[in-house]
Amino acid sequence: MELMMPCLYAFLACIAFSIVYHVGWKRIPLTCLGGALGWLVYLLLDFPSDVPKYFIATVVISVYSEIMARVCKVPVTLFLTTAVLPLVPGGGMYYTMEYCVRGETSLFMETGLHTLALAGAIALGIMTVSSLVRMWKVMKAPKLFLKKRY
Amino acid sequence: MEEKISLGDYQKLLNTAIDLGHFLLEAGAETYRVEESIQRVLYAYGIKHVDVFAITNSITVTITMADDTCFTRLRRIYSRGTNYQMIEDLNNLSRYICIYRPPVEEFRQRLKEIYHKKGYPFWMMVVAFAGVGFSFTLFFGGNLRDALVATFAGALIRVVIQGMERVHTNGFFINLINSLLVTLIALLAVRYQIADHSDRIIIGTLMSLVPGVAVTNAMRDIIAGDLVAGTMKGLEALLVALALALGTGMALVVMGGL
Structure with missing residues (x-):
């Protein structure tokens, strides 16, 4: 139950976000499944720090998105941007700002750096998978951009 | 298929292809997707060289034909949002065009249909x-x-x-x-x-x-x-x-x- 409820909320949030981003009806269930899956992975992992958990959850979401994009023949970003939203460290950003307003400098620095690390972990996760997929794509497809002039 | 395309048709094709890029960019597609779609579509119509440069608010396309005639078109984009339904449709359209290469008029018609498709109210x-x-x-x-x-x-x-x-x-x-x-x-x-x-x-x-x-x-x-x-x-x-x-x-x- 403790695992179920947050994943359900993540799923609901992704449904709402899919509509905000004008995702078509047919794609909404798969998109939201990605969001719930990412959060489930985050909750199941057991590390002392949040940062590797965020990284692995993002990698799982990215791989899921790449697979689903190929299955449904739609752009990867459709799944990726929506599914990764529950991981966005909104809370960290808010508390950083709140400590800043209150003038609690050490807490501000601590929370700010932690939030930045989380954002970095997400960025790194997306980057790793996207780069690998791109390498694979270039190996497979004819090189459109390197067409010879003469 | 080696039908002759007149110069006017090339201009029409260029305009339509840049429209495709414009709508993609407006719907929030990544820059490389915009560039790649325009290139693929234009190469499908047998143009010799296509150079595309897109950033978040403008697209420049130059096409060069086999006889060294070239056209350049610049498009400034003002508004941007996120509309994945439209990106998906445009993606399917460019895939369709690369495979079947329909007349430019049909290309434009389909583009118009996608553009006027209603999103969520x-x-x-x-x-x-x-x-x-x-x-x-x-x-x-x-x-x-x-x-x-x-x-x-x-x-x-x-x-x-x-x-x-x-x-x-x-x-x-x-x-x-x-x-x-x-x-x-x-x-x-x-x-x-x-x-x-x-x-x-x-x-x-x-x-x-x-x-x-x-x-x-x-x-x-x-x-x-x-x-x-x-x-x-x-x-x-x-x-x-x-x-x-x-x-x-x-x-x-x-x-x-x-």
């Missing part, structure tokens, strides 16, 4: 914004009373955005005002004991304004080598985050001082 967007507030407040640990306040605040910011976009307010100011509004609502709700956690309401509701798409696309652009477009999008995301922080901070200071 306004009331549904309001419901979606309310839903984002509701579910993210619960997600971040708020209780049901918090979530209901967040639902109201979420619906309200969509209406405010609509009103401000009608008078062409810039994005920075829209985000500033909205985060200010949400924070005020949350703090007042807690003060009058309608809700219990102001922080969770604020975080949950403001999730709908967080620049998630901009950040993801910025990174994907940078990976693809489009550093200019990637940096622009990254900067945009940073400005949105800054506006949200400033708005919330202002409201906290004002309410704290009351």
Whole structure:
């Protein structure tokens, strides 16, 4: 139950976000499944720090998105941007700002750096998978951009 | 298929292809997708060389024919949003064109159909914004009373955005005002004991304004080598985050001082 409820909320949030981003009806269930899956992975992992958990959850979401994009023949970003939203460290950003307003400098620095690390972990996760997929794509497809002039 | 295409047709083709890129960019596609779609479509019609340069707010295309005739077209793009349904449709269209190579007139007709396709209506967007507030407040640990306040605040910011976009307010100011509004609502709700956690309401509701798409696309652009477009999008995301922080901070200071 403790695992179920947050994943359900993540799923609901992704449904709402899919509509905000004008995702078509047919794609909404798969998109939201990605969001719930990412959060489930985050909750199941057991590390002392949040940062590797965020990284692995993002990698799982990215791989899921790449697979689903190929299955449904739609752009990867459709799944990726929506599914990764529950991981966005909104809370960290808010508390950083709140400590800043209150003038609690050490807490501000601590929370700010932690939030930045989380954002970095997400960025790194997306980057790793996207780069690998791109390498694979270039190996497979004819090189459109390197067409010879003469 | 070696039918002769006249010069006028080439211009029409170029215009239609740049329209495709324009709609893609307006719907929030990554820069490399825009460039690649235009290139693939034009190469499908047998043009010898296609050079495309796209950044977040302009596209330049030059096509060169076998006899060294060339045309250049520049398109400035002003508005940007996120519309994945449209990206998906345009993607399918360019795939269709690369395979079947229909006459330019048909290409243009299909493009027009996609452009005029209706997205979700306004009331549904309001419901979606309310839903984002509701579910993210619960997600971040708020209780049901918090979530209901967040639902109201979420619906309200969509209406405010609509009103401000009608008078062409810039994005920075829209985000500033909205985060200010949400924070005020949350703090007042807690003060009058309608809700219990102001922080969770604020975080949950403001999730709908967080620049998630901009950040993801910025990174994907940078990976693809489009550093200019990637940096622009990254900067945009940073400005949105800054506006949200400033708005919330202002409201906290004002309410704290009351």
